[in-house]
Amino acid sequence: xxxxxxxxxxxxxxxxxxxxLRALYFSGPTSRNDLTACTGLSAATVSTMTAxxxxxxxxxxxxxxxxxxxxxxxxxxxNPEYGFAVGVDVAETHVxxxxxxxxxxxxxxxxYMLRPARHDPELVARHILSGVEVVLSDAGVSPExxxxxGVGVPGIVEPGADGVIHAKTFGWDGVPLGAxxxxxxSLPLYVDNxxxxxxxxxxxxxxxxGASEAVIVLLGVGVGATIVADGTTFRGxxxxxxxxxxxxxxxxxRPCRCGGRGCLEAYIGIEAILDRAxxxxxxxxxxxxxAVLASKSPVVEETITYLGVGLANLVNLINxxxxxxxxxxxxxxxxxxxxxxxxATAANSLAEPYAATSIxxxxxxxxxxxxxxxxxxxxxxxxxxxxxxxxxxx
Amino acid sequence: xxxxxxxxxxxxxxxxxxxxLRALYFSGPTSRNDLTACTGLSAATVSTMTAxxxxxxxxxxxxxxxxxxxxxxxxxxxNPEYGFAVGVDVAETHVxxxxxxxxxxxxxxxxYMLRPARHDPELVARHILSGVEVVLSDAGVSPExxxxxGVGVPGIVEPGADGVIHAKTFGWDGVPLGAxxxxxxSLPLYVDNxxxxxxxxxxxxxxxxGASEAVIVLLGVGVGATIVADGTTFRGxxxxxxxxxxxxxxxxxRPCRCGGRGCLEAYIGIEAILDRAxxxxxxxxxxxxxAVLASKSPVVEETITYLGVGLANLVNLINxxxxxxxxxxxxxxxxxxxxxxxxATAANSLAEPYAATSIxxxxxxxxxxxxxxxxxxxxxxxxxxxxxxxxxxx
DNA sequence: CATCTTAGTTCAGGGACAAAAACAAGGCCT
DNA sequence: AGGCCTTGTTTTTGTCCCTGAACTAAGATG
Numbered sequence: 001x002x003x004x005x006x007x008x009x010x011x012x013x014x015x016x017x018x019x020x021l022r023a024l025y026f027s028g029p030t031s032r033n034d035l036t037a038c039t040g041l042s043a044a045t046v047s048t049m050t051a052x053x054x055x056x057x058x059x060x061x062x063x064x065x066x067x068x069x070x071x072x073x074x075x076x077x078x079n080p081e082y083g084f085a086v087g088v089d090v091a092e093t094h095v096x097x098x099x100x101x102x103x104x105x106x107x108x109x110x111x112y113m114l115r116p117a118r119h120d121p122e123l124v125a126r127h128i129l130s131g132v133e134v135v136l137s138d139a140g141v142s143p144e145x146x147x148x149x150g151v152g153v154p155g156i157v158e159p160g161a162d163g164v165i166h167a168k169t170f171g172w173d174g175v176p177l178g179a180x181x182x183x184x185x186s187l188p189l190y191v192d193n194x195x196x197x198x199x200x201x202x203x204x205x206x207x208x209x210g211a212s213e214a215v216i217v218l219l220g221v222g223v224g225a226t227i228v229a230d231g232t233t234f235r236g237x238x239x240x241x242x243x244x245x246x247x248x249x250x251x252x253x254r255p256c257r258c259g260g261r262g263c264l265e266a267y268i269g270i271e272a273i274l275d276r277a278x279x280x281x282x283x284x285x286x287x288x289x290x291a292v293l294a295s296k297s298p299v300v301e302e303t304i305t306y307l308g309v310g311l312a313n314l315v316n317l318i319n320x321x322x323x324x325x326x327x328x329x330x331x332x333x334x335x336x337x338x339x340x341x342x343x344a345t346a347a348n349s350l351a352e353p354y355a356a357t358s359i360x361x362x363x364x365x366x367x368x369x370x371x372x373x374x375x376x377x378x379x380x381x382x383x384x385x386x387x388x389x390x391x392x393x394x
Numbered sequence: 395x396x397x398x399x400x401x402x403x404x405x406x407x408x409x410x411x412x413x414x415l416r417a418l419y420f421s422g423p424t425s426r427n428d429l430t431a432c433t434g435l436s437a438a439t440v441s442t443m444t445a446x447x448x449x450x451x452x453x454x455x456x457x458x459x460x461x462x463x464x465x466x467x468x469x470x471x472x473n474p475e476y477g478f479a480v481g482v483d484v485a486e487t488h489v490x491x492x493x494x495x496x497x498x499x500x501x502x503x504x505x506y507m508l509r510p511a512r513h514d515p516e517l518v519a520r521h522i523l524s525g526v527e528v529v530l531s532d533a534g535v536s537p538e539x540x541x542x543x544g545v546g547v548p549g550i551v552e553p554g555a556d557g558v559i560h561a562k563t564f565g566w567d568g569v570p571l572g573a574x575x576x577x578x579x580s581l582p583l584y585v586d587n588x589x590x591x592x593x594x595x596x597x598x599x600x601x602x603x604g605a606s607e608a609v610i611v612l613l614g615v616g617v618g619a620t621i622v623a624d625g626t627t628f629r630g631x632x633x634x635x636x637x638x639x640x641x642x643x644x645x646x647x648r649p650c651r652c653g654g655r656g657c658l659e660a661y662i663g664i665e666a667i668l669d670r671a672x673x674x675x676x677x678x679x680x681x682x683x684x685a686v687l688a689s690k691s692p693v694v695e696e697t698i699t700y701l702g703v704g705l706a707n708l709v710n711l712i713n714x715x716x717x718x719x720x721x722x723x724x725x726x727x728x729x730x731x732x733x734x735x736x737x738a739t740a741a742n743s744l745a746e747p748y749a750a751t752s753i754x755x756x757x758x759x760x761x762x763x764x765x766x767x768x769x770x771x772x773x774x775x776x777x778x779x780x781x782x783x784x785x786x787x788x
Numbered sequence: 789c790a791t792c793t794t795a796g797t798t799c800a801g802g803g804a805c806a807a808a809a810a811c812a813a814g815g816c817c818t
Numbered sequence: 819a820g821g822c823c824t825t826g827t828t829t830t831t832g833t834c835c836c837t838g839a840a841c842t843a844a845g846a847t848g
Contacts, residue, residue, distance in 0.1 A: 789848100791846100791847080791848090792848105793844100793845090793846080793847100794843100794844090794845090794846100795845100796842080796843075796844100797841080797843090798839100799838105799839090799840085800837105800838095801836105801837090801838090801839105802835105802836095802837090803836085803837105804834085805832105805833090805834085806831100806832085806834105807830100807833105808830085809829080810827100810828080810830085811827080812825100812826080812827070813825090813827100814823105814824085814826100815823080815824080815825100816821105816822085816823080816824100817821090817822080818819100818821090
């Protein structure tokens with residue numbers, strides 16, 4: 001309650017600049033005139049502010065559009081080459097580094113395989129740092145043009161400058177990945193849980209687009225969720241909100257790798273699904289899952305039921321506008337069984353919140369984690385686009 | 395994404411005024427000098443702003459405090475009699491109307507009993523309206539001094555001006571209580587779910603005080619929760635967030651009065667507890683529960699386990715700083731069994747979020763619902779304290 | 789070529805906060 | 819008792835920002 005929260009005229013400027021930039025970013029090419037309408041700012045303010053943005057090269061002109069009988073509108077857009085963002089996906093089997101421009105077009109990408117058992121933090125950090133160098137030189141982008149590096153990792157990320165990670169399944173307990181990376185780069189770093197970065201990507205560029213209250217669930221080896229409240233990711237007090245996979249849906253039920261019992265993940269995590277189906281995997285889980293789905297085994301129906309219970313709990317507790325199902329297991333299930341998933345969710349939800357929720361599939365592929373990580377950089381850019389220049393010198 | 399969100403200099407004024415007023419309200423008697431420190435505003439701004447507030451009689455002086463060797467500080471405080479708020483608790487067995495001053499001291503109160511089966515909306519509305527008249531005349535307060543009326547009701551309240559209510563257990567389905575009340579009063583109305591108003595009360599004046607991320611759970615006949623994110627109640631897209639009682643903890647488990655199976659309420663709602671204990675109630679649930687607790691029956695341990703699972707789900711999903719257990723059942727359980735509740739929660743939570751959460755008992759008594767309803771009015775007052783006067787005339 | 793229409797820019801005016809200076813009110817020392 | 823010091827509060831001055839209105843730009847129309 002004691003955080004200073006005063007506002008001064010400068011905050012207005014910064015805030016309005018962010019509003020303008022967001023409008024420009026999400027509406028694509030737009031005229032100044034339309035910007036006054038959609039931001040609510042006066043024409044004068046839009047004019048001076050766009051002039052600033054143009055002179056800083058953050059915004060560029062993008063052709064004209066004739067108006068019926070008057071001066072044509074000049075279209076403006078965010079300059080996709082004003083800066084670049086690096087997105088990193090640290091997963092159980094690989095480290096993937098991507099370079100994105102401001103429009104989140106992937107310009108370069110590099111993968112490093114990890115041997116499943118070997119997750120030496122130093123090695124991962126070296127992969128990331130060399131990956132950044134590789135994608136930059138591949139794309140011909142210099143480090144000064146990079147606005148920051150976003151990293152999506154498994155497990156819980158402590159808030160704070162060091163990016164300390166706790167990932168039991170990964171063998172990391174208190175690994176300061178942020179600090180390790182800091183030794184090799186001076187670029188701004190953003191470290192977040194991979195389920196959250198994927199959620200961020202679906203929210204901004206995928207099926208969650210435009211939703212203000214939403215949940216993006218990730219079904220894969222692990223099960224997680226991103227809770228979006230008022231348009232931004234809800235993180236809780238210590239950044240671990242969204243551990244949906246370890247909420248209990250059967251008190252005292254199946255044991256889970258987290259040590260608990262009856263966790264959702266212990267029913268609909270890929271290992272749990274295969275285990276319940278009696279499949280001993282030969283390593284290719286995607287094929288295995290496809291086989292189970294094709295088998296019409298009762299395990300499929302059970303899985304949908306458990307998933308429906310888990311989703312219904314989100315519906316009742318969070319009352320989201322939209323639930324996006326992502327992760328490769330989620331996509332594979334959803335592609336054929338979305339109506340059944342909806343039915344199972346409805347059966348376990350209260351009527352009013354269920355009616356307010358639409359359940360959809362994620363649209364982004366396997367690169368969503370890296371894309372979302374890069375989006376952390378973009379978000380920062382849109383909120384605080386560059387520090388104000390020294391106006392007297394301009 | 396298209397909502398106009400521009401800011402102008404006037405917004406700064408309003409915002410800073412709200413910041414100042416909140417600081418004054420929550421810190422009690424405070425000098426202008428301390429206000430500059432705790433709001434971050436400059437002394438000049440605090441001075442002019444307090445002068446305004448003093449002339450409007452919103453703030454009054456509250457004595458002096460000597461400083462070591464200098465001019466003594468003049469203490470300021472919010473004038474508790476500047477205005478009043480009405481809080482209404484509509485429950486299954488009664489309608490309670492309370493009048494509170496700005497410090498939330500109850501000045502008058504009146505109860506109307508409801509026959510359990512008879513919940514005619516018109517009758518309830520008449521009770522509320524006549525209750526308002528009664529408390530005002532009892533306390534000698536005129537309607538002009540009342541800043542608004544807050545109403546806490548069971549069930550889900552639709553967002554919108556009519557205050558439409560869906561309360562299955564109450565026999566109300568789409569009752570526009572707000573519109574019914576609007577016919578009898580022109581005061582500002584705020585209608586919200588009773589579990590949420592109770593949560594609001596605990597958050598502002600009870601055990602949740604100062605928490606920014608918290609969950610306040612209500613255990614009574616029904617089971618509900620208030621989720622607090624970033625200091626404010628999270629409502630979800632259609633205001634029904636927090637239906638914790640109908641999240642499933644045993645897929646396919648005990649039938650619940652909501653029509654579902656395995657709901658938390660079907661295990662730890664008072665009726666469920668008594669049912670599981672094999673008690674056939676003679677009408678006094680509080681005594682019945684006390685008897686069960688005294689009996690050392692295994693039902694008690696089971697109840698704690700189920701409650702622990704429910705709380706752990708909140709810990710994992712929401713990652714709150716604090717969980718407050720309220721409602722009469724919650725208090726009765728917690729008074730003797732809080733350590734066991736904590737243990738059961740820990741057993742079902744992930745270590746990191748559990749370590750970040752403290753589980754405490756609610757502090758406010760049975761009037762918390764009405765108090766919280768009045769707090770809705772207070773919140774509005776603190777955020778937008780009066781429309782700005784015509785400055786030229788002053 | 790004059791007029792109309794729409795788009796965008798410039799400028800005066802007023803509101804808001806910060807920093808600094810001035811003022812106020814008491815204690816302390818000589 | 820009077821000057822000096824310390825602390826609290828108010829006034830003055832300056833800078834920043836937004837808006838509304840006047841103004842310029844650029845094309846269409848007849």
